[in-house]
Amino acid sequence: MSLIFELIEARKVELARRQPSLDFLPFSTAELLTKIHAELFPDVSQTVDVYFVARGPLACIGHTSESASIYIHQLLNHSETPFAVISSILKHELLHLRIPSTSEHGRKVQHSPEFWAAEREIAPERHSAWAWVEINLWTCLRRRPKLQRIDVRANWKTVWNQPRTDIAICEQTIREQRAAIYGEQAGEQGCW
Numbered sequence: 001m002s003l004i005f006e007l008i009e010a011r012k013v014e015l016a017r018r019q020p021s022l023d024f025l026p027f028s029t030a031e032l033l034t035k036i037h038a039e040l041f042p043d044v045s046q047t048v049d050v051y052f053v054a055r056g057p058l059a060c061i062g063h064t065s066e067s068a069s070i071y072i073h074q075l076l077n078h079s080e081t082p083f084a085v086i087s088s089i090l091k092h093e094l095l096h097l098r099i100p101s102t103s104e105h106g107r108k109v110q111h112s113p114e115f116w117a118a119e120r121e122i123a124p125e126r127h128s129a130w131a132w133v134e135i136n137l138w139t140c141l142r143r144r145p146k147l148q149r150i151d152v153r154a155n156w157k158t159v160w161n162q163p164r165t166d167i168a169i170c171e172q173t174i175r176e177q178r179a180a181i182y183g184e185q186a187g188e189q190g191c192w
């Protein structure tokens with residue numbers, strides 16, 4: 001997940017959000033955002049909205065000093081997307097408003113060690129959320145480390161139509177895989 005820095009990209013996402021879409025999730029993303037904002041981010045003064053869009057990264061946020069928009073890819077607008085996935089995305093994106101990017105050797109660093117430490121504190125569900133994403137969606141995702149984001153590939157509609165593996169099974173599978181590779185001290189996952 002990343003901040004939108006490129007103006008052209010921001011404009012494309014802005015256009016995409018105007019295309020109306022049905023909400024397939026079994027819970028209200030907007031209500032969840034309001035709850036997380038009030039309970040965990042009372043210091044964030046911007047008004048924040050959330051939109052599903054059919055382009056761009058898996059999730060990102062654009063903001064001014066008064067308002068912010070979180071964009072989640074339509075790939076996740078699905079009846080079997082777990083609550084934990086959406087809640088950890090919303091927490092991650094709101095955290096970008098609290099902990100702005102820094103600059104290191106002329107390069108923008110969106111996810112500083114401070115950012116990751118804060119995320120670990122407020123989003124323990126991120127491990128299971130990541131496990132679910134890795135098992136269910138990885139064939140249509142592309143990690144872009146230099147851009148510090150994950151893009152959704154053009155084949156996402158095929159993946160959208162496939163049944164999902166339950167989040168508890170995903171978590172167990174990924175834990176076993178990591179333990180087999182790294183031993184019990186498996187490392188942190190990367191960014192969204």
Ligand SMILES: [Zn+2]
Nearest residue numbers: 001002003191
């Ligand atoms: Zn991020």
